[in-house]
Amino acid sequence: MMRGKLIKVATILALATGIRWDGKVAGQTQTPPAMVPSFKASVDMVRIAAIVRDRKGRFVADLTARDFEILDGGQARNIKDFRHDLTGVSVAMLFDVSGSMEGHLKYAREAADHVMSWLDPTRDEAAVFTFDTHLDEVAPFTIGLKSLPAGLTGKMPFGETSLHDAIALTARRVGEREGRRRAVVVLTDGADTSSYLKPAEVSAIASGIDVPVYIFGIVPSIDNPSEETAVPAAQQSALAGPLADLAAWTGGHVFVASTPGQRSVAARQIIDELRHQYLIAFESSGQPGWHPLVVRARNKDLTVRARSGYIAGQSSPTLH
Numbered sequence: 350m351m352r353g354k355l356i357k358v359a360t361i362l363a364l365a366t367g368i369r370w371d372g373k374v375a376g377q378t379q380t381p382p383a384m385v386p387s388f389k390a391s392v393d394m395v396r397i398a399a400i401v402r403d404r405k406g407r408f409v410a411d412l413t414a415r416d417f418e419i420l421d422g423g424q425a426r427n428i429k430d431f432r433h434d435l436t437g438v439s440v441a442m443l444f445d446v447s448g449s450m451e452g453h454l455k456y457a458r459e460a461a462d463h464v465m466s467w468l469d470p471t472r473d474e475a476a477v478f479t480f481d482t483h484l485d486e487v488a489p490f491t492i493g494l495k496s497l498p499a500g501l502t503g504k505m506p507f508g509e510t511s512l513h514d515a516i517a518l519t520a521r522r523v524g525e526r527e528g529r530r531r532a533v534v535v536l537t538d539g540a541d542t543s544s545y546l547k548p549a550e551v552s553a554i555a556s557g558i559d560v561p562v563y564i565f566g567i568v569p570s571i572d573n574p575s576e577e578t579a580v581p582a583a584q585q586s587a588l589a590g591p592l593a594d595l596a597a598w599t600g601g602h603v604f605v606a607s608t609p610g611q612r613s614v615a616a617r618q619i620i621d622e623l624r625h626q627y628l629i630a631f632e633s634s635g636q637p638g639w640h641p642l643v644v645r646a647r648n649k650d651l652t653v654r655a656r657s658g659y660i661a662g663q664s665s666p667t668l669h
Contacts, residue, residue, distance in 0.1 A: 393633045394429065395421075396559050398530065398600055398626045399644050399655040408625040409651055417653070419631055420643040430630035438473040438623045439490060439526035440464065443519045444501065445537035447481040447510035453567045454506055457536035458497060460565050460606060463616030464534055465495055474526070477501065480515035481508040482543055490526060512537055513544035516562060516595070517551045524558035530623045532601065536565045538572075539588040548591040552598035553639065556656035563619050564588070564596050565612075566605035573607045600656040633661045 399417070401409040414431035442461050446454065465475055470493040477488040477498055488498045516535055523531045533555070546554075555562050566588040570576045574589040593603045602622075604615035633640070644655040 393635070393661065394630050395633050395659050397629045397631075397642070397644055397655050398559055398561060399629060399653050400600070400622050400626055401646060402652050402654075404650055404652075408621070409646075410625055412627065412646070414629070416647055417627075417629060418643075418645050418647060419629070420645075421631070421634065422640050424634070426631040428629055428631055430628075432628040433626075435528065435530060435626075435628060436472050437529045438468065438620065439523060439529040439531045440468070440473070440475045440620075440623075441490075441519050441523045441533045442475060442477045442497075443515060443533055443535045443537075444477070444479045444504075445481075445510060445512060445515075445535070446479045446504050446506050447508050447540070447542075448506055449510060449538050449540045449542075450506040450567070453538055454504065456612065457565070457567045458501065459609065460536055460567065460612040460616060461497060461534070463613050464619060465497070467617055467620040468495065470495055474529070476522070478515070478519055478522075479504065480511060481506075482511045484515050484518050509543040510537075510541050511544045512539075512541040513546040513548055513551045513595075515544075517546055517554045520551075520555040520558065520560040520562065520599075523560045530626050530628075531559075532561045532563055532619070532623055534563045534565060534619060536567055538568050539564075539566055539586055539592055541587065548587075548595040549598075552595045552657070553660070555595075555599040556658055557660035559656060559659070560599065561601035561623075561656070562596050562599045563601045564592050564603045565615065566592075566603060568605060568607060570607040573605045575605055576607065597654075598657040600654055602654075633659070635661060637661055 401412060403409055414428040417428060419426045419428065444457055468475060474490045474492045475494045476490040479485045479487055487501060488494060516533060519533050523533055570578050571580050574584050574586060588603055588605050596603045606612040606615050638661060639658055640661055641658045642656065644653050646653050
């Protein structure tokens with residue numbers, strides 16, 4: 350079991366990454382927080398996972414490196430490595446088991462079962478984590494993991510929620526799984542009552558190590574901002590604002606699912622996206638700090654989704 354106060358570990362992460370805690374609240378237009386230039390100046394390989402769709406929303410799977418453009422702080426970068434043939438997906442299933450999930454946890458388990466049903470038992474791996482104000486590893490990364498651990502079935506939601514901190518810590522764990530298409534899948538109602546980290550700060554950590562964060566919003570229809578029956582407050586929820594920003598900054602997405610059908614469709618879309626990732630690498634300028642990124646296709650009819658930036662000065666995995 351991995352156990353310890355999330356707030357303490359988040360502070361360690363802050364020291365390790367040089368993030369400045371400025372207390373800003375994430376919104377639709379906020380960028381990830383400024384970085385303290387605490388890294389050595391060096392030239393590192395930066396890896397980007399990119400998903401490309403056409404105007405009809407279909408995956409585009411036959412592109413080459415010549416079809417992409419990368420702007421690093423507005424400066425064009427040459428692509429040094431390009432992959433679309435990696436086998437194996439690595440997914441961390443992160444369950445919110447805090448008190449606000451009472452009555453919702455069974456639907457979170459159902460959503461996770463859908464995600465895991467799309468994994469290839471011969472090459473894909475999954476791990477299971479839970480959190481309230483602590484992060485617990487329930488099952489380590491395991492190839493062929495097709496069902497949730499038995500201990501999760503009897504879990505009783507309790508306590509406050511350190512959602513942002515748990516995402517940051519889990520992204521770090523997934524970031525160690527090199528040579529795979531990686532992601533954190535968070536199953537939550539979106540409430541956070543006790544995190545030290547803000548959503549923008551989490552996105553800086555997760556996008557800095559190229560781990561897309563997919564947030565599975567487990568809420569009733571009245572709290573689902575995409576439903577006509579939703580109450581007005583649903584449009585102001587974290588799932589429609591700060592958490593949507595967090596996911597987008599990392600190259601992930603928020604899926605708010607209130608019915609079995611919605612949970613099934615969203616689960617398949619997450620795994621489909623991972624399987625269609627292009628992995629692109631380029632050389633950083635080495636200038637320490639946060640670098641905003643723009644990744645786009647030369648064909649203007651195509652849309653690219655990728656992380657919004659990276660932290661220079663850290664060693665980044667190359668594409669092997």
